[in-house]
Amino acid sequence: xxTNLQSTSSEAADIQVxxxxxxxxxxxxxxxxxxxxxxxxxxxxxxxxxxxLTMALVRHSKSYVVSTVxxxxxxxxxxxxxxxxxxGGTPRAVLSHLSEGTIWFSMYxxxxxxxxxxxxxxxxxxxxxxxxxxxxxxxxxxLQKKLEEEWGPDIKG
Amino acid sequence: xxxxxxxxxxxxxxxAFLKGYSPERKAGGERDMLAGRWRILxxxxxxxxxxxYAKAYVARDEKTPDASLYALVFDDGVPLRQKNINALKTxxxxxxxxxxxxxxxxxxxxxxxxxxxVLEKPAGIPLTEMLSRKGNPIPESLLIQQFxxxxxxxxxxxxxxxxxxxxxxxxxxxxxGSTIVLGDCISEPSGFSQDILFEPIERMLTMPRGKADFASxxxxxxxxxxxxxxxxxxxxxxxxxxxxxxxxxxxxGAYHTLVMPWDVPTGLQDFFRGELGDSRRDRWDALTIESxxxxxxxxxxxPSSSRETSRGFEFGGEAHFNRKSLxxxxxxxxxxxxxxxxxNRIPRWLKIHAHKQDxxxxxxxxxxxxxxxxxxxxxEALARVIIVLDxxxxxxxxxxxxxxxxxxAQLAYALIAERHEDVHTLMQIIDxxxxxxxxxxxxxxxxxxxxxxxLQKARxxxxxxxxxxxxxxxxxxxxxxxxxxxxxxxxxxxxTLAEMLTALDTLSTQKAATEDAGDRHIAAFIASRLNLxxxxxxxxxxxxxxxxxxxxxxxxxxxxxxxHKAGDTPFKGLTHWLAIKLLPLLGGxxxxxxxxxxxxxxxxxxxxxxxxxxxxxxxxxxSFDADRREFQKASADYxxxxxxxxxxxxxxxxxxxxxxxxxxxxxxxxxSVCIATVYVTLKACFRL
Numbered sequence: 001x002x003t004n005l006q007s008t009s010s011e012a013a014d015i016q017v018x019x020x021x022x023x024x025x026x027x028x029x030x031x032x033x034x035x036x037x038x039x040x041x042x043x044x045x046x047x048x049x050x051x052x053l054t055m056a057l058v059r060h061s062k063s064y065v066v067s068t069v070x071x072x073x074x075x076x077x078x079x080x081x082x083x084x085x086x087x088g089g090t091p092r093a094v095l096s097h098l099s100e101g102t103i104w105f106s107m108y109x110x111x112x113x114x115x116x117x118x119x120x121x122x123x124x125x126x127x128x129x130x131x132x133x134x135x136x137x138x139x140x141x142x143l144q145k146k147l148e149e150e151w152g153p154d155i156k157g
Numbered sequence: 158x159x160x161x162x163x164x165x166x167x168x169x170x171x172x173a174f175l176k177g178y179s180p181e182r183k184a185g186g187e188r189d190m191l192a193g194r195w196r197i198l199x200x201x202x203x204x205x206x207x208x209x210y211a212k213a214y215v216a217r218d219e220k221t222p223d224a225s226l227y228a229l230v231f232d233d234g235v236p237l238r239q240k241n242i243n244a245l246k247t248x249x250x251x252x253x254x255x256x257x258x259x260x261x262x263x264x265x266x267x268x269x270x271x272x273x274x275v276l277e278k279p280a281g282i283p284l285t286e287m288l289s290r291k292g293n294p295i296p297e298s299l300l301i302q303q304f305x306x307x308x309x310x311x312x313x314x315x316x317x318x319x320x321x322x323x324x325x326x327x328x329x330x331x332x333x334g335s336t337i338v339l340g341d342c343i344s345e346p347s348g349f350s351q352d353i354l355f356e357p358i359e360r361m362l363t364m365p366r367g368k369a370d371f372a373s374x375x376x377x378x379x380x381x382x383x384x385x386x387x388x389x390x391x392x393x394x395x396x397x398x399x400x401x402x403x404x405x406x407x408x409x410g411a412y413h414t415l416v417m418p419w420d421v422p423t424g425l426q427d428f429f430r431g432e433l434g435d436s437r438r439d440r441w442d443a444l445t446i447e448s449x450x451x452x453x454x455x456x457x458x459x460p461s462s463s464r465e466t467s468r469g470f471e472f473g474g475e476a477h478f479n480r481k482s483l484x485x486x487x488x489x490x491x492x493x494x495x496x497x498x499x500x501n502r503i504p505r506w507l508k509i510h511a512h513k514q515d516x517x518x519x520x521x522x523x524x525x526x527x528x529x530x531x532x533x534x535x536x537e538a539l540a541r542v543i544i545v546l547d548x549x550x551x552x553x554x555x556x557x558x559x560x561x562x563x564x565x566a567q568l569a570y571a572l573i574a575e576r577h578e579d580v581h582t583l584m585q586i587i588d589x590x591x592x593x594x595x596x597x598x599x600x601x602x603x604x605x606x607x608x609x610x611x612l613q614k615a616r617x618x619x620x621x622x623x624x625x626x627x628x629x630x631x632x633x634x635x636x637x638x639x640x641x642x643x644x645x646x647x648x649x650x651x652x653t654l655a656e657m658l659t660a661l662d663t664l665s666t667q668k669a670a671t672e673d674a675g676d677r678h679i680a681a682f683i684a685s686r687l688n689l690x691x692x693x694x695x696x697x698x699x700x701x702x703x704x705x706x707x708x709x710x711x712x713x714x715x716x717x718x719x720x721h722k723a724g725d726t727p728f729k730g731l732t733h734w735l736a737i738k739l740l741p742l743l744g745g746x747x748x749x750x751x752x753x754x755x756x757x758x759x760x761x762x763x764x765x766x767x768x769x770x771x772x773x774x775x776x777x778x779x780s781f782d783a784d785r786r787e788f789q790k791a792s793a794d795y796x797x798x799x800x801x802x803x804x805x806x807x808x809x810x811x812x813x814x815x816x817x818x819x820x821x822x823x824x825x826x827x828x829s830v831c832i833a834t835v836y837v838t839l840k841a842c843f844r845l
């Protein structure tokens with residue numbers, strides 16, 4: 001119980017720190033983006049909601065989750081964001097894109113793909129590492145056996 | 158695949174070789190035959206020519222079967238009068254039995270190798286028989302012509318060769334018609350069985366086995382005593398008790414005790430006065446006797462009495478009127494004499510009554526000390542006091558009385574007879590440098606300088622304890638003619654390195670399975686013959702605790718040196734014997750590969766009979782050291798790798814690593830996909 005309490009309080013403190021660090025960066029990025037993208041900025045915020053959600057939920061020590069999800073999420077948002085910008089960044093253009101289901105699917109699907117990769121990557125890496133390590137162990141055991149043959153059982157100490 | 162743990166050579170293989178092995182060189186040749194010429198008839202003993210050290214048998218010369226000969230077959234491991242033997246091989250005199258041949262032969266049904274000397278058998282009867290008939294005094298002219306002249310010629314010849322006889326007594330001189338023949342002098346150590354009447358006082362006081370080998374003046378003295386017997390026609394002191402005779406001579410002098418009571422021819426008086434003086438240096442030598450025999454007259458005054466004081470020193474129930482007598486009294490009553498050292502009575506008596514201030518001062522210096530003397534120091538001090546009182550006498554310490562030159566022979570006897578107390582006392586004499594002190598009291602002579610150096614060297618060697626040194630080494634250093642006394646070589650007469658290797662080669666067929674190929678005696682014998690001064694170590698295996706003290710490796714090194722010195726003759730039996738003892742050492746080697754290589758090399762080396770090759774393999778090549786070092790490294794590698802395997806097999810570490818690496822890869826993929834998408838989209842829009 002006390003462990004949980006401690007964990008919760010440390011997570012809260014973590015988030016506080018993250019917010020403090022992220023806020024100036026977001027502001028510095030958002031103001032030029034609003035100028036350039038105009039109403040496209042609204043589209044960007046809506047499209048990048050999964051990333052913002054992830055940022056809010058995930059601890060600072062797991063920044064790779066945010067960056068992976070953000071990169072995939074941005075991959076899904078960028079083609080339509082560019083299209084909106086090229087159309088002048090008008091409210092009409094934003095609404096017309098948001099009214100298409102496929103656009104929502106591509107933006108949020110890409111973010112979900114990021115989540116899926118984050119979730120699956122350790123298992124896949126485990127599979128690879130196990131194979132590599134097994135090979136290494138086999139090689140070292142072979143060397144140990146050769147030493148035993150050369151020096152006898154005394155080598156085992 | 159062959160089992161690498163399986164040895165390729167087993168002891169059984171070497172033992173099988175030795176079972177069928179017949180050495181090419183065998184010591185001794187044909188049984189009961191010396192040098193292929195003299196046959197020893199071991200079933201015809203001659204007790205009258207035997208001694209405590211050698212048995213005499215009838216011998217036959219195959220070239221001249223009619224010659225009357227006898228052979229002396231020496232007991233196992235007895236010291237020989239090697240210098241005399243070497244000199245007498247060529248020395249010939251009609252009044253001396255000739256030494257015709259000598260060497261090692263296989264004797265008796267056991268065919269044990271013994272040292273044998275073949276001599277002419279003297280004809281006639283021993284003079285003791287003539288003297289026992291009594292009442293036959295020999296006239297002066299006949300005595301001189303028939304007895305003294307030939308004996309003096311022999312003594313002159315001996316003196317030139319640097320040897321002495323020391324068995325001149327009526328029992329060893331044979332009379333046949335008008336000629337005499339002096340018997341052998343090699344069947345026992347110098348003066349061992351000599352009647353004390355025929356020994357001067359300094360040798361009377363010495364134990365039979367501790368007499369000096371070379372004592373020319375003792376021969377001259379013996380000739381004078383022989384002349385006294387012959388001139389009187391009987392043995393004048395046959396009934397005398399040894400101890401009382403010694404006391405009389407010490408108190409009154411030899412001339413006064415032995416000659417004065419008798420009516421001897423006037424013409425012989427000078428001879429007796431010249432020979433029977435109490436000082437060794439003043440006695441006539443062989444040349445002076447020859448001059449006297451040719452007619453030169455000396456008109457010597459009668460030797461003065463030995464008394465040095467009118468008031469005797471009361472000790473041991475008698476009064477001693479001179480220093481020699483007191484010295485003998487102190488030794489004879491050793492335990493009672495020890496407490497007397499502290500009370501200063503002896504220096505006071507010497508100063509006041511004997512007027513020997515210097516001697517008194519020396520004794521005071523020896524006995525007075527600022528700190529109390531330990532019991533051992535007290536005993537050493539007493540021995541030194543005795544030397545100071547009687548410098549010409551033997552070294553006397555506890556139960557031992559020995560000439561400095563006789564210490565080696567005495568030690569040899571004590572070791573052979575396993576008289577441990579005597580060995581201990583002799584070791585103390587050598588260790589306390591009593592011999593050095595004795596020599597300081599003598600007038601300097603080159604003979605003594607050489608002896609001092611020899612004793613100093615022996616003492617150093619005795620103090621070292623490793624194989625090749627210790628008491629055994631002292632024994633062989635002090636007795637160069639002594640055969641090796643190793644129990645292993647029982648039945649083999651070994652006096653040279655070549656003989657030793659041959660004997661061991663022969664013994665390999667019987668002893669390889671159960672015995673080591675050497676012991677401390679063999680090691681000391683080899684070290685003495687090779688004149689090794691430093692303890693033999695095997696530096697190549699010093700780092701290995703199990704090997705550095707290994708006796709077989711030290712023996713291997715010694716035997717290799719011996720083989721080299723003996724001319725590199727192969728000894729296949731001995732190498733197989735050594736290999737059997739070395740095989741277990743190979744078992745202690747860790748590397749199976751190196752072990753198998755050494756085993757293969759070992760087989761090749763033993764087949765060639767080269768001990769040096771064996772030594773190279775085991776010692777010089779430093780295989781054991783390399784094996785130890787490489788094993789340590791391999792052990793460290795093994796342990797390190799074992800740890801790494803355990804780490805790789807652990808699941809906790811692996812899942813963490815997989816998580817880190819997986820997320821890192823995922824991040825990289827995400828960035829790549831994002832950049833690619835941005836690039837492709839921009840390219841499509843702007844037709845880049």
